[in-house]
Amino acid sequence: MSEQPSIFDILGPIMIGPSSSHTAGASRIGYIARQLLNEKPVRAVITLYNSFAKTHKGHGTDRAIVGGILGFGPDDPRIRQSFEIGKEEGLEWEFKFVGDSARFHSNTAKIRLEGAGGGKVEITGASLGGGRIKIQEIEGFRVDFTASMHTLVVIADDIPGSIRNISGAIADRGSNIANMYVSRSEKLANMVIEVDQPIDKETLKKIESFPWVKFARRVEPMVDGSSRYEK
Amino acid sequence: MEFNYLSEIVEYCRREGKDMAQAMVDYEMKNKGLTREQVYEGLKRVLLVMEESVEQGMTQQVITPSGMLNNWAKTVAQASVNTLGPSLKMAAARAIAVGEVNACMGKIAAAPTAGSAGILPAVLVTMMEEHGTTRERLLDALLVTSAVGLIFAKNSSFAGSEAGCMGETGSAAAMGAAAIVYLLGGTEEQILEAVGFALKASMGLVCDPVGGLVEEPCTTRNAVGVANAFVSAQLALAGIKSLIPADEVIAATKEVGDLMSPRLKESGQGGLANTKTGREIQKRVFATVRAQKG
Ligand code: SF4
Numbered sequence: 295m296s297e298q299p300s301i302f303d304i305l306g307p308i309m310i311g312p313s314s315s316h317t318a319g320a321s322r323i324g325y326i327a328r329q330l331l332n333e334k335p336v337r338a339v340i341t342l343y344n345s346f347a348k349t350h351k352g353h354g355t356d357r358a359i360v361g362g363i364l365g366f367g368p369d370d371p372r373i374r375q376s377f378e379i380g381k382e383e384g385l386e387w388e389f390k391f392v393g394d395s396a397r398f399h400s401n402t403a404k405i406r407l408e409g410a411g412g413g414k415v416e417i418t419g420a421s422l423g424g425g426r427i428k429i430q431e432i433e434g435f436r437v438d439f440t441a442s443m444h445t446l447v448v449i450a451d452d453i454p455g456s457i458r459n460i461s462g463a464i465a466d467r468g469s470n471i472a473n474m475y476v477s478r479s480e481k482l483a484n485m486v487i488e489v490d491q492p493i494d495k496e497t498l499k500k501i502e503s504f505p506w507v508k509f510a511r512r513v514e515p516m517v518d519g520s521s522r523y524e525k
Numbered sequence: 526m527e528f529n530y531l532s533e534i535v536e537y538c539r540r541e542g543k544d545m546a547q548a549m550v551d552y553e554m555k556n557k558g559l560t561r562e563q564v565y566e567g568l569k570r571v572l573l574v575m576e577e578s579v580e581q582g583m584t585q586q587v588i589t590p591s592g593m594l595n596n597w598a599k600t601v602a603q604a605s606v607n608t609l610g611p612s613l614k615m616a617a618a619r620a621i622a623v624g625e626v627n628a629c630m631g632k633i634a635a636a637p638t639a640g641s642a643g644i645l646p647a648v649l650v651t652m653m654e655e656h657g658t659t660r661e662r663l664l665d666a667l668l669v670t671s672a673v674g675l676i677f678a679k680n681s682s683f684a685g686s687e688a689g690c691m692g693e694t695g696s697a698a699a700m701g702a703a704a705i706v707y708l709l710g711g712t713e714e715q716i717l718e719a720v721g722f723a724l725k726a727s728m729g730l731v732c733d734p735v736g737g738l739v740e741e742p743c744t745t746r747n748a749v750g751v752a753n754a755f756v757s758a759q760l761a762l763a764g765i766k767s768l769i770p771a772d773e774v775i776a777a778t779k780e781v782g783d784l785m786s787p788r789l790k791e792s793g794q795g796g797l798a799n800t801k802t803g804r805e806i807q808k809r810v811f812a813t814v815r816a817q818k819g
Contacts, residue, residue: 298527298556301549304674305571305636311627312739314639352738354630374630423684
């Protein structure tokens with residue numbers, strides 16, 4: 295795949311207004327948190343930084359993020375009623391605001407989710423403009439991915455062979471790894487792997503079944519008009 | 526496959542014996558591994574959202590949460606006075622319609638950006654109404670706008686924070702002008718002339734939205750951007766030339782954007798945002814929004 299922009303970057307995104315960075319990008323960050331949680335969310339703590347903290351209300355950033363957490367894509371009109379729908383669906387949420395943080399990009403959100411089954415996840419993402427986003431932290435690990443490809447996130451014991459086993463499981467299913475980022479802290483390794491095809495359930499199960507894997511989740515890219523999270 | 530200048534796209538068209546729309550189909554198919562059908566499917570989705578957003582703003586109740594915009598599209602459409610016949614009035618109303626829908630958290634195609642999303646839908650729907658242009662042709666016109674947008678994005682910027690409003694409503698007007706020339710049978714060269722005229726008219730336009738919201742002046746700037754598109758296309762189709770070629774005009778927008786003070790680029794600290802009334806509106810808007818949310 296070439297690095298050239300798509301004509302649909304220029305003729306889009308198709309989105310709920312008013313702002314590609316403060317609304318569409320914000321909902322995407324929420325949506326990715328939801329995919330990483332991989333179960334029905336019941337509680338969310340959302341911290342908005344910098345420009346997000348200051349101007350979220352006029353741009354519906356808060357509704358967009360809650361909408362994303364409920365599984366609504368950036369073009370889903372239900373974003374407008376996300377607070378009402380969230381309450382109905384038993385989601386509780388809380389917003390915190392940090393007006394000035396030099397550590398983060400100007401439009402940054404940190405989202406902590408808890409699921410009905412007890413699962414938890416915390417991510418930090420930045421909205422870069424034009425609806426594009428970047429995930430910068432997962433579970434305290436520094437990462438750097440845009441969720442524009444099929445992405446697998448794995449946290450595992452940092453043991454010899456872990457990377458080989460995981461990439462092997464992906465290659466076995468005939469997928470090609472486009473990019474792979476590894477970061478380490480203490481005795482854990484965090485791998486973000488971008489693949490050219492959807493990561494199927496079997497591959498994910500296989501990776502989860504390695505005893506040294508702590509966390510394995512997939513994030514599917516969002517395409518205009520097809521960004522529905524299957525429940 | 527790479528295009529860096531409009532002149533390269535024209536060159537490609539000549540070499541391959543294709544028009545600008547088909548050049549962009551080739552570009553998208555080669556770079557993204559899509560079939561022709563997939564490219565057109567994507568374009569249909571964009572056109573559908575554009576048409577729906579015009580329709581919504583022209584028929585539904587639209588009052589933005591800030592209270593700044595209040596059913597302006599319908600007000601314009603129903604006006605009994607026509608400065609130049611009903612077509613221009615309706616074209617302007619359609620652009621405002623999309624701006625209002627966007628500000629009310631409605632669904633739009635951010636082509637090229639959310640703030641400038643009214644111009645292309647207004648141009649395309651107006652072509653359909655005034656010239657009986659078919660939807661199939663509008664899809665090709667969208668491809669032509671994407672050629673202009675692609676080169677503008679590469680050599681200048683769509684971001685109000687980098688190129689001011691010439692990057693948003695200016696580039697959108699240029700894309701719209703290109704679409705009109707294409708649909709009315711103009712040559713590739715005439716498309717480029719129209720792009721040049723439209724961008725020259727927007728040169729140096731600042732980004733100064735009141736209260737940081739995409740409403741004032743964005744919405745009416747979209748309406749004026751539509752007029753810019755039609756006039757620029759008119760000039761090009763008549764056969765006059767932009768003495769500065771389109772690619773060089775784009776390069777100039779980049780230079781001007783870089784020279785513009787950051788205060789005039791989406792900071793909320795300059796221009797209309799910094800007027801006495803602009804400041805007052807900002808205070809009032811944020812007080813109401815706070816009250817609404819408890
Ligand atoms: S004034 Fe700024 S925010 Fe409004 S349309 Fe122009 S560039 Fe966009």
